[in-house]
Amino acid sequence: MSTIERAEVFVASPGRNFVTLRITTSDGVTGLGDATLNGRELAVASYLRDHLVPLLIGRDPARIEDMWQYLYRGAYWRRGPVTMTAISAVDTALWDIKGKVAGLPVYQLLGGRSRDGVLVYGHASGTDVPSLLDDVARFRDLGYQAIRAQAAVPEIGGSYGVRKGAIYEPAAGSLPDEQPWSTEAYLNFAPGSLRAVRERFGFDFHLLHDVHHRLTPIEAARFGKEVEDCRLFWMEDPTPAENQDAFRLIRQHTTTPIATGEILNSIWDVQQLITEQLIDYVRTTVVHAGGITHLKRIFDLAALYHVRSGSHGATDLSPITLAAAVHLDLAIPNFGIQEYMAHADETMEVFRTNVHLEDGLLDTAEVPGLGVEYDEKAAERFPYDPRYLPVARRLDGSIHDW
Template sequence: MKITEIKVFVCCSGRNFVTVKILTDKGVYGIGDATLNGRELAVVSYLEEHVIPCLIGKDAHQIEDIWQYLYKGAYWQNGAVSMAAIGAIDTALWDIKGKVAGLPVYQLLGGKSRRAVTVYAHVNGESIEEVLSNLEKAIADGYKVVRLQCTIPGTEGTYGTLGDKKNYYELQGNRPLPPEHPWSTTKYLNFIPELFKRARDTFGYGIELCHDVHSRLTPIEAAQLGKTLEPFKLKFLEDAVTYENPEGYKIIRNHTTTPMALGEKFNTIWDAKHLIENQYIDFVRTAVTHGGGITPLKKLADFASLYHVRMAPHGAPDLSPICFMAHMHLDLWAPNFGVQEFIGFGTPELNEVFNFQAQLKDGEIYIEDKPGIGVEFNEEAAIKYPYKRSYLPVSRLEDGTLWNW
């Protein structure tokens, strides 16, 4: 079964998404997600100028060989742009494989390890009272795991508190440039423990809670936060420190028993290797789209399982429903699955472009047993929503120093 054509689509159906469609001489096609938030067109160029010409005529069934060809054959390995491109190709090939076999992808991976996928909701607010009110609603909706974020008093634009604003266009005014947010570590560290104390005092310990630091602390600051939060028994503290120096997580581990989650910016298993084999983290959060596809994510899950590290894939709104459904298949299969980030099923515009069937019930997601990934892509609808340049924000300390967003 030969690859005859590969198309790339860029649309802005609520957020910018890059979609790859692989067509074959047997009339079977597959789709993959190549979205890289704020650098979408760089991935498009990499695909169109360098990847696609090399794949025409290749056997679409040879998923592993094609992955190795795109990774090792480029010589310049790793990197967000190249791995997003590889991830889309790989996912589309798994979609094709499932359609030819007449099986959902999770069956090709080895079958189900659980009945459904446990997800965690995002709960936020401009004040602790608003967060607690929204948490009460999430619990009533059946969620068993919830991530809490709250605006830090005296700090505008705190990460994770944008509510229903799922893109950053409205923050950029008439100039499509990165919005800038202020940051104060001292204000943050003094405030966040009170958020979780109030949550536990109000709702007890029957609900699992998470929190995302978004890489804004130093290792010893993160250790201090983790230790302060220990009485509130978090499921995990996410992205406490940047990952470039993994020994920072050794410092954290030496000071706190609060579980650590990391990996949404990982591109390969090598990014996670040292952290996993030294058991510095408890959850690895690499996404199919940014981690090179389903092929390497299965290997990452198997490797992580040897060290009691569980999978908790990234699920931000800048990953398309194709990535979401790819995660559903991996999560159903992975014996060491932990929890899946979930931000809802999207806007009407998004669901017009991407058609998929998934049901949320009591904090768990069930999918239909459709062959392949289980997503249909509407090319005509995508054309209605052209690309808009947009960037994630940047952060600055109160004295103007650029900081991690």
């Protein structure tokens, strides 16, 4: 019987920080898992090295479900982003191994294709409305069928989701960047910016917008109602999701679809949101919600309640997570959309992937496992670079949700 012989944790910063787990079996088969938690990378690396890796050695890599239960239910301290990200890395690596042993892409092990490709959305942004419109035009020319639109709020000199360079990366600096925020200015500005996109480009593509937890439930209800004429594919994270009852208030006032869940880590975190149909898209992701095993469990629950998937997929998730997401997206019946951001050139020097984009759809080559390789030697050129995600402050100086 093949057993787990070695498990290695790599921390590198090719373009941005990533934590990668590589599991090797006694038969010499390797599997990769992503363990990146933006701004808290070393916490997960330590959890893996100090607590989980010793538990893996000598175990059967084929027993994926049992391993998941062992690492989750076998521990007294459960859930939370650090624990679930570490478990995700192990789970994803074991699926990679299983695919390689079987000689099949992982999506075949999940039941085979439910679709020919995975619809993604791009991230258009601008420092004002004209530059946002130019960026939307660029994504349209690139063949994207769905585009998220974010523009800086002029009264406060900035806003969430506005790209400063070729790639959007909010984590930076040895201490958090403290950014100004005004809900009033945002509510006065954002609906008009989305309306401007529709007026120029029409309705033959999907338009998305990320509120990024910035509004109270009644403010989010007002926003959703005001932009109904824009026919958004979704408004994302309209209010913090800790109080799931809050989404009921939003539902009562608007038919704008709601998406949330990228910072939620388990099926129990989204149970009420799904079973009471308080959202339309669940955005939990492979790397932060317990891996392929647990994310599929979430999506299976969601399918019973007409809730579709919309997994988080920013560049703080490594190409391993993107590949795992594509395999799962191809297989599940209730797929909605996949967030996609192209990684930096340095990232792709370390991670070699078979995922490819064409006409706004992602697909993967017919190779065993996840189809991702990790270049350890290349990673050594990019040492860990401590970074923080920003903090938002209202104009009166008090802390707001970022």
